[in-house]
Amino acid sequence: MKALLLWPIMPNSFWSYQETLDLAGLRATNPPLGLITIAAMLPNDWEIRLVDRNVRLETDDEWAWCDIVIISAMIIQKKDFWELIQKGVALGKKVAVGGPFPTSVPEFALEAGAHYLILDEGECTIPIFLAALAKGEERGIFRATEKPDVTHTPIPRFDLLDLDAYLAITVQFSRGCPFQCEFCDIINLFGRKPRTKTxxxxxxxxxxxxQMGWRRLIFIVDDNFIGNKRNAKVFLRALIPWMQERNYPFILLTEASLNLAEDDELIELMVQAGFTMVFMGIETPDVESLVGIHKEQNTRQSLMDSCHKITRAGLQIMSGFIIGFDGEKPGAGRRIQQFIEDTGIPQAHLSLLQALHNTAMWSRLKQEGRLLEDLGNYFTFQKSLINFIPTRPIEEIVREYIDAFWNLYEPMPYLKRTFRHFKMMEGKRPQSKRHLGWHELRLFPIICWRQGILRSTRFRFWWQLLAIALQKPNLLYDYFVALSVGEHFFTFRHEVKAQLEAQLEALQQQQVKQKKEEIGYQLQSVS
Known part of the structure; x- marks a missing residue:
């Protein structure tokens, strides 16, 4: 069997870092870990080609070469996902799909024409799919009734990747999360009992x-790295000597819940293992909203104190914030913006609330008759209106969001809080020799030109850079990376503002039209 594995185009979003990647000569942020893991589960006698369409487009020859097309997708990739399925069908190829989007919304892939839906986790459903192929079955939907033991998951086929195209390579330690945040679909996809590799x-x-020569970022892409704290500590204790023996060849980052701040030992182990950054879902500084979405783990201690503690230990925080929760009081955007300024968090992933399929929130809103079924072209990534009827005027929510996103990524405030964030770091990170490749060397003069000469940030840029170099030289590389990533946000905020304002205007025009139609109907009834 000749299999063409495709990863659809990822539209420009908070996570794409597109402007920064372009400046550095890189093509994509992360590779498709799911696809290269699935590739390792396919029969040894299959010929496999993988194309990440964010790196390059597949050729006509590759379409002609393959017997089957296997496509994985997240919801953000829905547009290209649909088009790839339809192209495969039109060319007479068998099309198999999987990943979080078709697992959550299988009817989308079926409507597009996919022949095989390999849903849930591949360790369980790939063998069923292969058995169906061997029997000559033309179509099938393959689902799992249980969660797989990830200690049997094979090493991903990293050899299929063009490593030089990526900012970071992804690996996975655990699946699942013990919490039950109402808006999150992770517990639906992977369960509430975290399963970990050895x-x-x-x-x-x-x-x-x-051994392949990778020396940059490695993103341990768990949805909650510390979901199973005991196993996380066991792994970290084994990782520390491994990293020490190789002089810390990788820069590690991951995602973790904010209750990391409750465990001093775990923080210290992460720092000593070479972690430099952690993404945390803070969501909102409004405690009432956190309780309303069942995110009680963020209410046990002061959010501000927790963030400061983690930062002081030497971990840069990235954070997620959301506007639009039920019962939210006016001014949520300003309160989030103030919290981000007070903590100095450079990268704040700010988004409007979206109800994801089959989450507790989705089910509740559907029962209440408040769910809007249309996913829209920009669903789930910064440029999409809320997909349900909120408890306060949507215009108010969206205006607050636009203002907060715009202000947070003004160049001067971004530089100021990034500097404060790194100055706050007191923990002793292990010494390592950062590998400076041509991507970093290419990026350095561009950032110096843009932020140090071209913009009004010029004086602040140079004295902050000098202060970090003199006072915290071990943080200089990470600090400069944070400034470089800022270039993406400085550009992306224009896109967010334009798209949301256009959608808001269209919504208002639709509302006016509906109102006129109602008045016309009433007048007609009277006459």
Missing amino acids: PEQMLAELEVLY
Whole structure:
């Protein structure tokens, strides 16, 4: 069997870092970990080609070459996902799909024409799919009744990737999260009991990347790295000597819940293992909203104190914030903006609330008759209106959101709070020799020109850079990366503002039209 594995185009979003990647000569932020893991589960006698369409487009020859097309997708990739399915069908190819989007919304892939839906986790459903193929079955939907044991998951096929195209390579330690945030679909996809790989598995994956010459960021892409704290500590204790022996070849980052601040030992182990950054879902500084969405783990301690503690230990925080919760009081955008300024968090992933399919929030809103079925072209990434009827005027929510996003990513405020964030770091990170490749060398003069000469930030840029270099030289590389990533946000905020204002105007015009039609109907009834 000749299989063409496709990863659809990822539209420009908060996470794409597109402007920064373009400046650095990179093509994409992360590779498709799911697809290269699935590739390792396919039969050894299959011929496999993988194309990440964010790196390059597949050729006509590759379409002609393959017997089957396997496509994975997240909801943000829905447009290209649909078009790829339809192209495969039109060319007479068998099309198999999987990943979080078709798992959550299988009817979308079916309507597009996919022949095989390999849903849930591949360790369970790939064998069923292969058995169906062997029997000559022309179509099928393959679902799992249980969660797989990830200690048997094979090493991903990193050899299928063009490593030089990516900012970071992704690996996975755990699946699942013990919490039950109402808006989150992770517990639907992976369950509430975190399952983890063994330390030996993880070190084997890292060793493959090390032998392949990778020396930049590695994103441990767990939705909550500390969902199983005991196993996370066991892994970290094995990782520390491995990293020490190789002089810390990788820059590690991950996602974790804010209750990390409650465990001093875990924070210290992460820092000593080479973690420099952690993404945390803070969501909102409004405690009432946190309780309303069942995110009680963020209410046990002061949010501000927790963030400061983690930062002081030496971990840069990225954070998620959301506007639009039920019962939210006016001014939520200003309160979020103030919290971000007070914590100095450079990268704040700010978004309007979206009800994801089959979450507790989706079910509740559907029952209440408040759900809007249309996903829209920009669903789930910064440029999409709320897909349900909120408890306060949508115009008010969207205006607050636009203002907050715009203000947060003004160049001067971004530089100021990034500097404060790094100055706050007191923990002793392990010494390492950062690998400066041509991407970093290309990026350095561009950032110096833009932020240090072209913009009004010029004086602040140079004295902050000098202060970090003199006072915290071990943080200089990470600090400069944070400034570089800022270039994406400085540009992206224009896109967010334009798209949302256009959608808001269209919504208002639709409302006016509906009102006129109602008045016309009433007048007609009277006459």
